[in-house]
Amino acid sequence: MSNKGSEWRRWEPHIHAPGTVMNDQFMGPNAWEDYLTALENASPKIKALGVTDYYLTHTYEKVREAKQSGRLSEIELIFLNVELRIGIGTTKGGWVNMHLMVSPEDSDHLEKAKAFVRNLRFRAHDESFNCTKEDLIRLGRLTDPSKTTDELALEHGATQFKVGFDQLRDEFDKSKWAQENILVAVAGSKDDGTSGVKEAADATLRQEIEKFADVIFASSVAQREFWLGLRTASTEELMSSYGGLKPCMHGSDSHETTTVGKPDGNRFSWIKGGLEFDALRQACIDPAGRAFVGEAPPRFGTPSQLIDEIELVNAPWAKTPRIGFNHGLVAVIGARGSGKTALADIVASVCDTTPQTSEGGYSSKPSPSFLSRANDLLGDANVKAIWRAGEPTTRYLDGRDHPDVVNPRARYLSQQFVEDLCSADAMTDGLLREIERVIYEAHTLTDREGALDFRELLELKSARFRHAREREEETIVSLSDRISTEYEQVRMVSKLTADIEAKNKLIERLNEDRGKLIVKGSEARMARLNALSTAAETVRGYLRHFNQQKSALEGLSDDVKDLRTAKAPELLRATQERRKASQIKDSDWDAFRIDYTGDVDAQLVKLLKNCEKSISSWKGVPPPAPTTSETSLIPEDAELSKQPLALLQAEISRLEKLVSVDEVTKKQFSALTSKISAETTSLTILNEKLEAAKGARARITELQTERDEAYARVFSAVTSEQAVLTELYKPLLDRLSGSTGSLKKMSFTVSRSVDVDRWAAFAEKYLIDLRRDTPFKGAGTFLSKVNNDLKAIWETGDADAVGKAMAAFRAEHMSALLEHANVTKSDEIEYRNWLKRFAKWLYSTDHISLQYGIDFDGVDIRKLSPGTRGIVLLLLYLALDDADTRPLIIDQPEENLDPKSVNDELVDLFIAAKAKRQVIMVTHNANLVINTDADQIIIANAENHTRGELPEITYLSGGLENAEIRKAVCDILEGGEVAFKERARRLRVRLKR
Template identity: 55%
Template sequence: MTVGEEESIGPGSLWLRWDPHVHAPGTIFNDQFKGDWEAYLAAIEGATPAIRALGITDYYGLELYKEVRARKEQGRLKDCDLIFPNIELRFSVGTARSWINAHLLVCPDDPDHIEQLTRFLQRLTFKTTTDTFACNPSELIRLGRSLNSELTDDRSALRHGSEQFKVSFDQLREEYKGMSWAQENILIAVAGAKGDGTSGLQDGADQALRQQIEHFAHIMFASSPAQREFWLGRKTSREHICETYGGLKPCMHGSDGHSVERTGAPDGDRYTWIKGAATFDGLKQACIDPEGRAYVGTEAPPAAAPSETIHRVTLTNAPWAPNSVIDLNPGLVAIIGARGSGKTALADMIAAGCDAHADQLPMQSFLVRASEYLDDATVKLDWGNGVVTERGLDNAAAAWDGYARARYLTQQFVESLCSPEGMTDGLLSEVERVVFDAHSPTEREGAVDFADLRDLKAARFREARRREEQKLEELSDRINIELEKQSQIVAIRKQVDEKKLKITQLTEDRGKLVRKGSEDRIKRLEALTEAANEVRARVRRLTNREQKLLLVQDEVSDFRTHQAPENLRDAQERHKDAGIAGEAWDPFLTQYSGNVDGIINDNLSSTRKNRDGWRGIDIAITDPATPLIADDADLTRLPLGRLDAEIRRLGDIINVDKETRERFNSLSTKITTETELLSVLQDKLKDYEGAEERAKGLPTERQSSYRRIFEAVFSEQQVLNDLYAPIRARMDETGGTLGKLAFTVTRRADMAEWAKRGEDLLDLRRQGPFRGEGKLLEAANDELRGVWESGTAEEVTEALKDFRQKYQKSFFEHALAQRSDAAAFRGWLKLFARWLYGTDHIEVRYSVDYDGVDIRKLSPGTRGIVLLLLYLALDNADERPLIIDQPEENLDPKSIYDELVGLFLKAKAKRQVIIVTHNANLVINTDADQVIVASAGPHPGDGLPEIAYASGGLEDAPIRKMVCDILEGGEHAFRERARRLRVRLER
């Protein structure tokens, strides 16, 4: 840690290689070094990766540790910042292969640590049948000679005594607990392997002893991934390891070399990495956070990508900032300080160097408030991949349009997204952005954002729904038309009968005007009239056919001229990314197959020719006495013109006097007119009588169309579920706090709106089940809401069918139009069907819920948690540095610990996170990799106060003291965190 330097301050806790188990020339057992200290020291100095901390190991002794320290003081091992004793001892319990080993890792910071350690070791004893021996060199030599009197030299006796000396686990534990210095300065490590480790203790009482030993240990000497997974609680649970073994354990692995060749060269290149300064406090910190600070592997755990990591911040022309160069950690950087100390100022300047202000800076920003004092001041950022970016600080108030190389969550930004006013558009759009980014580029299918992708995926089903809704409306109209026709059959039959009677009466009236002797002519006239009516009906039908053919011709022309080209243009626009261009689209123009024009024209020509042939021409009567039609002619095959002329000729000669003739001709015209009307009525009656048969399949078809609408709705619902699938999978994989966040896709039925439209069609004053406002809504809620919102297409269709059958009579009784008023009731029935089968009140909705509550209903503070969930845990597509100004605002301490700590722990493993905070939990329990402490001097009369920064990791005692002094609850947070590990962290 560096405080108040004029140049640069350090980056806090970085991954450094340790070798906690290194023997040296002269080691008690299996010494293969041949006394070659130069080769031994050179092996350590040349190790790659560089060894920054060494645990000098020997059995029960400190002589080798003292020698290595002396060499260090003479200028060797310059890269080794920490050398500490590793006292290896054997427990008085063993396996078939070996005795169980334990290691005392001793803090060398105390100037009296050798004397204190010697005093502690002497408290450990070994008993034989005749004597008791203490753990010190002279006693070990005495033990060796007592067991083998032939050992004359001290070295051999020491080796033999050390080999026989065994430590009782109970005594070690008792003496450790009885000496405060030992508890403060010694960490206990035990081997986890089966050879000399606890894994060999598996049966009966040995199993219980094994658990006691492992509970007592702070560190496991184990290198396999399986062991590390176990001691981090990943194979069982964190709770199980903590309850059974007193806490999670860091795994470490040393070279355990007894020769120069093995020195600093562990098996399989399984190196020990500790995050933090190469200090004993750094090792203690690894015991507190084994998962985040200890690792065994060929390389250190990966951090954020170098190109996305700010390595160094340099301020120039900033006399108010004595720390002009600040190195940043690639993990979690916490900036703390008193109010007005300049902590947010540093975040603002880093963000400025990243062009991370998407819009104009808020007025509260340091860069805005201090703009008049920032002339010529610049911030330069050195990135991990060697790229350098630089920006002036004096124009930061202007809008920036550069690429943002970091994401900056200012307090104002978070407040705007989480406020009731900004939440809907802001927070939900951020949610949608994260969901969209969770999809790979290929899965996005050319979409530019979530809304675009959703519309792209759902367009097919929405269009299918629109088509079916249009078809459903047409089917309802057709059903109503056929029902109306059926209801009018009796009336039409009556009109037919009335016409027939009238024609009979008119014919009788006309017959009374005929002179005696003209009866044959009357019969001839009636035959002619009947034939003329039949021919006239043919002419009428042919004229109608001509009109229908002209309509077909017009539709064909309109389709070719307007519809087909427009459909092609629409298809080109909708599928512009399909890769089809230019003339390649020509075959997609919809055209009629075959000679459509020829068919229409041929039919028109034959129809007109046929009609004109039957119509004939008007024939002038030159001689009333001369018949125009032979008596034996087939009258039904003659043109209408000749028949009408013959009818006029006979009418003229049947009555001689003018007045009778005019009366006769008038009745004949009426008979012809009524006969024509009768023919029309008979055609209509035939059509109406066929309505029942035609209507038989329409309700089933309508039900099928209604079902297909909901199939389209379900398909759209599935589209949204598929869109959320990647983010859901990530949430399921991550667990923890993310388990409270849910993306829910549902159908929603606006029952109130649907019922209101239905009530508008009913007379609510009438007696019946729907009397009074709200009764229809009650019935719909009971019988339709559930199935509309969660049923299958078949269930929805059956439910509506049952609903109609149950209440149709009541609906008709409450109808605003009376059945007696056919036209009014017909119009009402059409509106009723459109309402009943309408589906525009059904919509597919998605919501974002946190702990079961829609984010629209959350407090601003809890919305802030959701926002941080997005950026810290779900936004995997964004690996840029994340800068957050006081994320704990509006949150209580418990929420901060429960909800945010885990998020920051996971986030810092994949991206650089820089937070400005005054909350101890966010610094201590996230195990911040770097703590930057801001402090401001007195404010001068004109200018900026001096803003200084100090930096370090939580393994640094001065930094811990600052954390405790500045952050409320800091000391309590430290104590709670270390309590379970029996590790005392001095302030």
């Protein structure tokens, strides 16, 4: 199986061995056997061992011999750690210790390390001592002649020998070999490290020592965070003052068997990388991502969501049938046509994630994927995925066994998927759906309130406000119809006034004509007749009132019946359907059926009975004929307007016969009387209409106020829904508010979208005649006024401000707008219909909607270039999609982006993403492989491509700490070392170690 690249392994960088120069407490005849056994049994297993001794190398050499003889089989890397004491004291009475950790990769490293150390000198007793065993023994005897044996003299000499810091630094400057093969570590403790250096007097010296060091030997969280730029010094300050961030390491520093491989507090040292010394060098470059001190290494990702390996079966073209995958960031590189995307497609296939559209279904284009193009050549090839936890999965590569109901175990951002979401001409729906999904998944299960997706959650939280808006819009339409009717009444005032004047004149002429028929001496009877006629008209008015009341009460009775038998059941059914989530039992819904609170049936019966009684009373019954024509049917002192109509009519008939002489005159008199009566009734009706019409303006004012209030309530519902959307965005808004880098450029927006052009265009096309000589004459004039007076308020104003603005707009421009009617006012029916259409349009709100989306660097995503939309898409998946822990497969995320944007916008995203989920990335971009410190590099290569067959594909893999992998990365992504250096030379970029 291929190499999984950089993985967390335990390193023991600082451990002594039996025979160590100072403080050797490895006792007994079996000291070495016990020591080696303790190393082999250490838990967690030690994979890399730094054998430490003061100034010398003999214990390292002995451990190597043991390894070569078959011991320490699980410790794959053993390196030399030469411990030096620098001539700088600490406040605890000790001396600062420095360590030279030597790479064992050079076959001659031991002799060269000895030669380097040999050049270190110490002056004492008027002599110069080199850092060799012989000189250390000589120094020990000169310092204390009582140390008669070589062992005692060596130990004492080692305690006296101090290396000058400047001398050590100078030797490094002179030795290219040392610079390439030695990493310097300094203790960070107070006893024998830089923390013990006197802060005030030696602050600069302490800083210089720490700047010179590559590694800090320290185990505390505080020190580790300091050297990662998370405490008092920022990353920038560490770079300028200390030469960069530093990895912290910690060893057991064992001088006895009982503590071998057992550091204090189980503070083990972990390095992420292969078992080669370059892994430590990589940790010096990326200390945050590759070095850790603790009981266990950092663990990221969900075990069941991590792919350990895949195995290709019945695929003779796959020359690397088993491919292991690192659980962090996997970068797949290679020349064009080498099989990079093929690997991404294969992994996506076994995860039930189609390379065409991932899980969004956004594309209808044919898939350009490897599996799609090679489908006819795949045969029975299948792929098996082994997961970190859970059962393996197997799928045929031609898709024959892919499930109908897809539950993808990975997210695949194929090139086509990204292009479809971010293309200039077809962006919106797919990308917005992805934004909505991320927003939805940012909410806790509790906050989702049982909704299955964003749209359902939005509906759940905002439905009441949308329904409120719909109700208010219906109210506005109803009020507008009533206002239109009232405006018709206003227009009728002048006509009714003229009709009444004409009617009065007609009645006056008819009375004159009838007066000429009266027999002389009948004037008193005529006056009585007129009084009776007036009273009869009054009584007829009473009858009209009660008949209208009766008709209304009968209609109301029908309404009650209709509500109970039709409307209420239907309304209840609609409510049940709309509120299914209420979980109310069918038997309990009856309580929600709408009905009248009182006994309306009894009340209607009572009112109808009283009404019919009044009608009957006022109608009366014809009285019996009088004994003589001179006998009055109604007493002279009776109040005529309280007499029944039948009695009044009988009395009128009696008097009509007395005021004329002959039959012809009587007929004429009777006809005129009937005419006068009919015209008087008509006049009464006209007067009633006039009174009603004169009150129209007051009613219009009242109705307009109600309509303005309803209009404001529409916007109250809109702002409430806007607040709901803002609340839905809150989890991500909170996250973005404290973010840095590219994330800081993102913001989610909820705003009102107002299509003023559409609103104005409807009026100009269907309602307004722009040719009229008024303030709105000419195309665009009306639109300009609307933009000035209403647009800003519609977009940002609250309910009260919107209501006042519309009232002011109507007050200022209504008269002019009415003058622009594109129908003739004289055509009453057409004008009445126009008024209704006009009012409905004026107070319509369908041109106002809520728009929610995303801005990047202050620009709406719809206006961004496809490349920048790609950045936004990757921000969603890499930085914000916390709920998704599945593997993320991305094919060439750098498409449409320049190298600087890749480095500035994407590198940090991938570094953050690999800490929480497995990321498999196909790329041609060096920044995305090197600057992200990819955990595994898979190098694809295809050859022997015979027509009609699939090419043979091989995959080589490893970590950046591997020299072979680094060379391949440089060759493929940089054009090779020569090309890389030549570009740097031409760009005047100075390359330093």
